[in-house]
Amino acid sequence: MNVTVTVYDKNVKYRLEENIKNNKGPSNDDQPAYNNESKSTDGSDYAMFPTNIKYIFEDNNDELVDSSDAALTAGIDKVGDELENVIIVQLDESGSLEDITLISDQYELLSHRTNSLSLEENQMRTLSSHGDDKSNDEEEELSVDSDRFRVDSDIELDVISQFCDLSPFLRDLSLNDLIKLYVTQNEQLQMLSNSV
Amino acid sequence: MIMNSTNTVVYIKVKGRRPQGFLDPPKFEWNGTKERQLWTMVSNLNYSQDQIDWQNLSKIFETPEFFLKKRTYKLFAEHLELLQLQLEKKRDLEKYSNDQVNEGMSDLIHKYTPTLQNDNLLNVSASPLTTERQDSEEVETEVTNEALQHLQTSKILNIHKKTSDSENKPNDKLDKDGINKEMECGSSDDDLSSSLSVSKSALEEALMDRLQF
Numbered sequence: 269m270n271v272t273v274t275v276y277d278k279n280v281k282y283r284l285e286e287n288i289k290n291n292k293g294p295s296n297d298d299q300p301a302y303n304n305e306s307k308s309t310d311g312s313d314y315a316m317f318p319t320n321i322k323y324i325f326e327d328n329n330d331e332l333v334d335s336s337d338a339a340l341t342a343g344i345d346k347v348g349d350e351l352e353n354v355i356i357v358q359l360d361e362s363g364s365l366e367d368i369t370l371i372s373d374q375y376e377l378l379s380h381r382t383n384s385l386s387l388e389e390n391q392m393r394t395l396s397s398h399g400d401d402k403s404n405d406e407e408e409e410l411s412v413d414s415d416r417f418r419v420d421s422d423i424e425l426d427v428i429s430q431f432c433d434l435s436p437f438l439r440d441l442s443l444n445d446l447i448k449l450y451v452t453q454n455e456q457l458q459m460l461s462n463s464v
Numbered sequence: 465m466i467m468n469s470t471n472t473v474v475y476i477k478v479k480g481r482r483p484q485g486f487l488d489p490p491k492f493e494w495n496g497t498k499e500r501q502l503w504t505m506v507s508n509l510n511y512s513q514d515q516i517d518w519q520n521l522s523k524i525f526e527t528p529e530f531f532l533k534k535r536t537y538k539l540f541a542e543h544l545e546l547l548q549l550q551l552e553k554k555r556d557l558e559k560y561s562n563d564q565v566n567e568g569m570s571d572l573i574h575k576y577t578p579t580l581q582n583d584n585l586l587n588v589s590a591s592p593l594t595t596e597r598q599d600s601e602e603v604e605t606e607v608t609n610e611a612l613q614h615l616q617t618s619k620i621l622n623i624h625k626k627t628s629d630s631e632n633k634p635n636d637k638l639d640k641d642g643i644n645k646e647m648e649c650g651s652s653d654d655d656l657s658s659s660l661s662v663s664k665s666a667l668e669e670a671l672m673d674r675l676q677f
Contacts, residue, residue, distance in 0.1 A: 269486065270530045273474050275467050317494040318472035319531070325482035352465060353472040361479045374465065422534060 269363070271321065273355060275425045277314040278378060278456065280449050284437035287445075313426075318355060357423060365423065375427040378459045383422040428456050469493050492527050494535070501525075502532065503539050 353372040360366050370377040465471060469491050506516060518529045525532065
């Protein structure tokens with residue numbers, strides 16, 4: 269089971285920073301610049317990689333309930349590390365995404381999507397294995413377990429970080445760009461209000 | 465602060481019991497700098513000869529192989545998308561420039577079309593034109609003569625029909641209108657002279673008509 273999580277901060281400030289860079293720097297229209305700041309190719313968002321992933325199965329639910337503080341700090345090894353964001357991903361038996369929760373003071377979840385091509389492959393494998401007339405329940409259970417074990421999905425979250433003062437970025441913007449920014453922020457606020 | 469492996473934890477809750485031998489993946493660090501380095505490495509490979517040594521890359525980046533493979537796939541996908549966008553952009557630019565050239569050509573054609581038409585007119589052989597002109601002149605003179613004759617009679621008739629008959633035949637009127645205009649262009653003395661040169665028989669006819677004989 270290899271689930272990866274990528275978080276994209278959709279704050280408009282990244283797009284504005286990219287615009288300023290493009291205006292100041294040499295023209296890079298001909299060069300596909302993959303920047304070194306985890307920004308997407310168009311610079312419209314900021315990719316983050318929370319790679320500290322912990323799996324919680326039903327058989328260790330009691331552990332989580334009884335000692336939630338310990339569970340929350342389970343991924344923290346170093347003393348003095350400060351946990352700021354918690355992402356909880358809920359998967360069903362087949363490994364499909366059921367729900368995502370983000371607990372953070374700095375980010376709000378806008379939307380999420382999953383890319384699980386391997387999952388489809390796994391399902392195909394499950395179907396083919398079922399087609400082999402395996403009557404033994406134990407064997408079936410084992411195959412389901414092994415399929416679940418092979419769940420391999422990419423989860424992508426769109427989040428929004430705290431709105432900040434954009435006035436330094438707005439000076440040289442055209443009216444058209446300002447309208448686009450307004451529309452984008454409006455949509456983001458709408459998504460946030462819908463999720464409340 | 466940006467989410468990373470230190471300040472952010474992801475809990476994946478899975479229904480069912482933990483598979484035998486399943487261990488949580490090790491914690492590792494991944495950021496933009498590593499991503500850029502990975503892209504530099506995998507994008508410069510000669511795929512006909514070289515193969516990606518995932519194990520070695522995993523050691524270099526201190527990152528699990530599955531994660532490197534996923535990021536590599538994602539990076540190629542993104543760059544292919546970018547390449548496609550650039551191709552479309554270039555196509556649009558070429559199309560736009562072609563359209564501009566076409567517009568320029570059409571402007572030129574519009575600009576030179578009148579002169580071409582004039583040239584065509586000038587290039588038309590002179591003889592048919594002169595014959596046409598001659599023909600038209602002949603027709604004109606015939607028409608004028610006929611009109612003059614009609615005018616003479618109409619003037620006489622008008623003398624007696626002004627009071628009695630105000631309605632004239634439309635065709636005659638049309639013909640007369642055209643001619644009257646031409647005649648009005650001439651002097652009124654001509655009208656007088658023409659009216660004075662009315663034939664005797666006509667006068668007689670008119671008189672007889674007036675007297676209702």
